[in-house]
Amino acid sequence: MKALVYKSTGSWYTVKDETGKWYQARTKGVLKLDDITSTNPVAVGDWVEMETESTQETGVISEIHERNNYINRQSPRHKHQHHIVAANLDQSVLVATLREPRTSQGFIDRFLVASEMYHVPALLVFNKVDLYREKDFDKFAEWEEMYSAIGYKVLLVSTVTGQGIGELKELLLNKTSLISGHSGVGKSSMLNVIFPDKNLKTQGVSGWSGKGQHTTTFAEMYDLPEGGRIIDTPGMREFGLVDVEKQEVSHYFPEMRERLSGCQFNNCQHLNEPGCAIKEAVAEGEINMDRYLSYVSIVETLEDKGY
Template sequence: MSKKKPLSHGQLRRMRTNQKKKLQSHDAGETTDLQDSMLGPEQQGTIISRFGQHADVETDSGHLARCNIRRNIKSLVTGDNVIVRLALTSESGASRIEGIVEAVHPRHSQLSRPDLYDGVKIIAANIDQILIVTSVKPAFTTQIIDRYLVAAEDTGIEPVIILNKVDLITPEEAPEIDAALERYKSIGYRVYRVSSKTGEGVEQLHALMNDKVNVFVGQSGVGKSSMINAMMPDAELITGDISENSGLGQHTTTTAKLLHISTGGDLIDSPGVREFALWHLPADRVGWCFVEFRDYLGTCKFRDCKHLNDPGCSITEAFNAGEITEDRYNNYHRIIASLDEQRHARHFRAGPDE
């Protein structure tokens, strides 16, 4: 039997559009439009989660309500601070909609995820710090950490590196991992060691996240959901085991949701990302996102310096002088080399009808 031909991007897009229309039609059949006369005064609230044309909103008084979204609101994501009006009475037939999101306050930060098909998508807002989770399984790699650090530096949100599953580190692995973490500390990043299994470092994480809006990012399988469960046993998140055959983790989280931490602070549990694509960033922006490069940027002999074999390159001179570590220098060039590949892949997958 011959294999089915893969769907083109245009076909996938039309299929998604039809599915979206069906969902909207289904939602419309279950709910009743709320008129202004049915709504109470304006209240302040926070988006706990977004579901298509609806959002779960928590008001400042602590009431959680599923609300419709005004059509003039172009962007609404988990973490947004909003103005909402709730229904004066819940006796509106079988409707479960309790109010309407009227407006969105300006964001002080936002986390975006580049997507090969849909461009740059905002996935969460008003975040205070990004917790970059890595672990020894599926594999510890500074290349992935540096990709996340670039993405975090580009947003202006402070990143913190979390090494999970420290209970699995072998004596043979320890020196290399310790040295890598010390390199990050030396350029100003905070590093925490945690085991969601043994509880090691969990108290320190509670203190780190107190009074802040936090988000975990990291490859699938590094234990983000398990870590959240260790910190918040009532979160009831689904966790996935690492495949013993492939060593790869399973994607376990589907919708971004804001969770309250009992010891203080909030956590936005966002959809897992296997690899944070950076194709939307120009090369000079990537260089700026390597914090130890900043003192040397703009001082190279040539304006279009690639920071590799170019004569008079300040970055290369700093590397040769030991001011920039080999690991970070090489990871920078790996990221730069991958940019054109990712852009080409996006153009190829988008198809001629884009």
């Protein structure tokens, strides 16, 4: 039978078949060896073929259907392996905050690059607006202008006051959405507002580090009451990019991608080369300097790792 993977706990998967029945399933040993180099051969969001076992409550996954897309990150435990965060996505949603904890632009831009790499439209949701001070609103206005100009939807929300939640629900309706962000940005609180009956665990920001504490251990998918699905992911401290060459990075910055043909050299890396259309656009203010610095930082990180 065909089933959809809702949760992975390492060796067992929670799946739902096309009639709506739930099963606990595991993979056949051979499945893990078939051209799959990730640390998790089956990902949340995968459609799989499954055979039920004698109890009729458990099953064995025999095949993974071809994915429309997926999002990858560097495996937290194995630096040279990748971990499939989720598969078959309509959009990715990054929950960011400007206070408690502050999300860096570098983290946002790495997430956007990963989404561009796998052709998944991205949405930026800035949470905890009820905590913002004047300088935070100034920073938000600056980032909203920067990201909107290159085609990203930017939303300001508060799970405390309800600001922006209605618009967010509309953007999630009838889509499969991956929700990501640093620990402590309020993902669980946001999901509790969207799923009041689920009562997901929430946990505050740890005082000594300013970083949130982990509440979600594994990715898990939930059905939205009005239609669509949300995939909640563990809070991430970093978003390590994998399977990307430094020569490719500019293709994943929309504002650079449209100007690449203007460079004098085909293999231009937009760092020190003459006749570079990207550096010219930065100098003229057509490409935001902070976005360019993010690009340089990503390229240098990949260089350091020898990719």
